[in-house]
Amino acid sequence: MTPTPRKPRLAVWKFASCDGCQLSLLDCEDELLDIAAAIDIAYFPEAARGVIRGRYDLSLVEGSVTTAHDAERIRDIRARSRVLVTIGACATAGGIQALRNFADVRDYAAAVYPDPAHIDTLATSTPIADHVPVDFELRGCPVSKRQLVETIAAHLAGRRPVVPAHSVCIECKLRGLTCVMVARGTPCLGPVTQAGCGAICPAHDRGCYGCFGPMETPNAAALAERARELGLGQDELRRAFRSFNAAAPAFREESERHDDQNDQG
């Protein structure tokens, strides 16, 4: 009798983040038992007490690197992971905490903590891929539950996950939603943002906030020009591109174009 093949080992790691993406995994109520049946959840402190030391077949990494200690820790995790997938805007772009990249983090620490001398932090918040090679990225703030299950299922089957890098507009049109920008004049980041959320905000009559970060070939300057025609001012344009994915290059460059010293409008 042949021995039962070992189930793949999954680890879920946390860096600087809010835990929301890990919660998306726990939120997979209908699929959680199937996931647990197909893989050994070897390390997932958010969900389980047991810890299996050693190597992992699939590591899901949430959060960005904001301390020297974490910059070391991600190298160790990479060395012990066969496949490493980053999940969420923090891990893929630095997250909302990358707003420090546009300011002096010591000012923030002084404003927040009574005794900032005890805060040991880096000047920037950076995505995991700035530190180690990453095999696949799942965008979003938070990630989409559907894309997370799809990525795990694809990993188990040894196939490419269906996670298109095209615009949110295509999701809107597949769903038959009305374009809020064309029909209402509501500025929307959908044309420059990667699909994956299912076009949640346009479905509720709001413009896209860009939670999934830049799509594959974003033309942020052209969209910003149109948003300006629709009435957005310089501050609003800067803030639109400087949120959950502020440090993603295409959004960072566009927000910097609307900094006080650079704005042409």
Add this chain to the structure above:
Amino acid sequence: MEPEDRVIVAIAGLNALIGALDRDGYRVLGPTVRDGVIACGDISGVDELPAGWSDEQDGGRYRLTRSGAETIFGFTSGAQAWKRFLHPPRQRLWRATRDGDRVRVHAEPAPDERFAFIGVRACDLHAIAIQDRVLTEGAYPDPFYTARRKELFIVAVNCARAGGTCFCTSMGTGPAATSGFDIALTELPGEGGSSFVAQAGSPRGAALLRDVADRPATAEECAAAEAIVARTAASMGRAMPDHDLRALLLDNPDHPRWDDVADRCLTCGNCTMVCPTCFCTTTEDSADLSGTESTRTQRWESCFTMDFSYIHGGSVRASSRARYRQWMTHKLATWIDQFGTSGCVGCGRCITWCPVGIDITEEVAAIAQG
């Protein structure tokens, strides 16, 4: 068709027509007001049609307005093309299941839904005819489109006004419905409500018209209907430049205008999604976590995505310049080589629904200027 074949159908008659189609087992779809636009949806009577509504359209702009009249079809191109129903955004192709070592493939059955479209405009009749050539002819017809198309019943409506982004007259595709319908209507506004000059385009249409028509149309009514369509033809919001578009575009692959439009183009894909003739699809495979069931699904794809032209090693059309040029050159030039007609019907949706208002007629005009 001769004037003596034309009949008058009252609002009640149109309502009876919708009821008759419903009783015959059709899923009746027509224009409805939804989410601030005119969109195709299920209807069960004339009350659900957008009486009193009109629209304003321009590059990157659509607004629903009150028309000030109680006409039912006083609007222009709707937000969606009818391809949504005949060639839907997602279509399952097959499933496979595994039972131990045995894998079984389950073919997707042909759809048995029968559609009746109410209010198809001339541009969209031409678009359906174009998709017929693409999807039902040649070596690899699409069995799902073909099955839905075979059962389709079309009630066309001649346009009583032209929208701001309409240019069917210059494409030779409208505004009069000349073929490809079962019944065609022209709305005549009247003090007691609209009536319709109707003509049949098929035996099925003629049989239904006999049941719902009031009486033969008078010569005056026929002339009034023709005058309405002539007025529409003369008031197009846009015009495609009068050129040999095929030669113009094939002779200008390196025109500087392609760089200019690339600066503005978002490569978001909206133009291809709303175009009534764009037919491209990709396939997506999904499998459950236990590996016992997998599905292959066809999904609308756009030539503006990087995946579209991905072959081993990368995407062939990496720049947005190359992708916009591909879309427009295929639509207006190489489509003719491939399918015998232009791929553009002048509905104007790509202009209206482009978030930054890129105008295909303006781009052609700029290239034509040399």
